[in-house]
Amino acid sequence: MPRWRRSRSPSRAALAVAALALAVTAPRRAHAQACCAGGAVVTPARLAPHEDVALGLQVRARTNQGSFDASGRYVAAAGVEQVFEQDVAASVRVTRSAQVGALVPLVQTHRGAAGVDDWGGGVGDVALTARYDLLLAAEALDWPGVALLAASDLPTGKPADEPSPDHPLAADATGAGTYDVTLGLSLEKARGHLFAGVNGWWTHRFARAVAAGGGPAVRESFSARWSLLAVASYVFENEAAVGLYGSALDEGPATIDGARDDSTRLRLTTFGAAGVLPIRDLWRVQGSAFVDVPLASFGRNEPAGLGLTASLVRVWL
Numbered sequence: 442m443p444r445w446r447r448s449r450s451p452s453r454a455a456l457a458v459a460a461l462a463l464a465v466t467a468p469r470r471a472h473a474q475a476c477c478a479g480g481a482v483v484t485p486a487r488l489a490p491h492e493d494v495a496l497g498l499q500v501r502a503r504t505n506q507g508s509f510d511a512s513g514r515y516v517a518a519a520g521v522e523q524v525f526e527q528d529v530a531a532s533v534r535v536t537r538s539a540q541v542g543a544l545v546p547l548v549q550t551h552r553g554a555a556g557v558d559d560w561g562g563g564v565g566d567v568a569l570t571a572r573y574d575l576l577l578a579a580e581a582l583d584w585p586g587v588a589l590l591a592a593s594d595l596p597t598g599k600p601a602d603e604p605s606p607d608h609p610l611a612a613d614a615t616g617a618g619t620y621d622v623t624l625g626l627s628l629e630k631a632r633g634h635l636f637a638g639v640n641g642w643w644t645h646r647f648a649r650a651v652a653a654g655g656g657p658a659v660r661e662s663f664s665a666r667w668s669l670l671a672v673a674s675y676v677f678e679n680e681a682a683v684g685l686y687g688s689a690l691d692e693g694p695a696t697i698d699g700a701r702d703d704s705t706r707l708r709l710t711t712f713g714a715a716g717v718l719p720i721r722d723l724w725r726v727q728g729s730a731f732v733d734v735p736l737a738s739f740g741r742n743e744p745a746g747l748g749l750t751a752s753l754v755r756v757w758l
Contacts, residue, residue: 486530486754488540490577494757499528499727503748509740511704520554522744526565542570548598552610561605561613565598578629578636590625590642602651619649625668634676636684642668664693666707674715683716708741710734727752 486495505522509515526549532542549562571591578586598616599605605613625642648662667690674684692707713731720726732747733740 486532486542487572488532488534488756490537490574492756492758493534495530495532495754497528497530497752497754499526499530499750499752501526501528501748501750503746505744505746507735507746508744509708509742511706511742513708513738513741515735515737515740515745520552522553522746523551524748525549532570538574540572542572544568544570546598546615548615550612550614552612554610557609559608559610559612561608561611563599563613563615565615566617567595567597569593569595572627578631578638585628585630588627588629590623590627590640592623592625594621594623596620617646618651619647621646636672636674636676636682638670638672640670640672642666644668659698662696664695666690666692679719681716681718683714685712685714687712704742706741707743708739709743709745710739722758723756725754725756727754 486497488495501524503524503526505518505524507515507517527547528544530542530544532540534540545567546565547562548565550560552559569592573589575587575589576584580586594617596616596618598618599614600616600618601611601614602618603614605611607613621644623642623644625640627638627640629636629638644666646663646666648660650658651661652658668688669690670686670688672684672686674682676682687710689710690708694701694703695705696702697705711731711733713729715727715729717725717727727750729750730748731750733743733745735745
């Protein structure tokens, strides 16, 4: 693996903030929100320009306090839903401009409603990612950094519609039940202690057969999903950084056996804060807090909650 000239630019810490925000706000499947591999296009182990390999462990705790109905109205939860996840993420530099990665999640879910207490979990959907930097954020004075993003989720988790007599509230659901492909564009700029980025994605989810409740199978296909993330951060002299981010996803109606169902549209809006602390160049600790906006029209057919993440990443130069 080639060794590139080491840089002490403050943008390296800001890149970690952006990577963490991307992982936290990755689009989720509505009925399988518990699986958090989602469509992340950058893993928590995103590489800075001088890094060759990264390996990270991320833990994520989330509680859903309500949900949005098909009309976009927010409704407080009558029961409880808590999700705890551990992700193993890795990235490898292929060329000076290209890196690839993978994220493997292990998900545990607790749901309670009407006197029923359901615990379950397992391996979620594995995510594969790729990034190609056309121009780095700190390379030009007037132009932003530009990168092409790609990802694919593999249906290695258990979808919520598969029958499970031991889990009446589907707490063992860990996946979306289908493959997806994501393409995206990243614009980032570092100037002094400041870093800002805007990222957009288009996601196609492949059609799947659904047999909810043990009935006859129907074919469900999906509209395109559009996602947007904005990140702003401040980098200190010791290369620690703190940042704020906001994200939004929107997906059109699904088609059930050839009939469009307008009640299946998806939307979710999330805001959060993230930070990173480098340790002796080869390690970094990352963390975040996030909340889905619990206001009408800011979501549709999605759970709404809040949570925390923490990551430990080891890099090789």
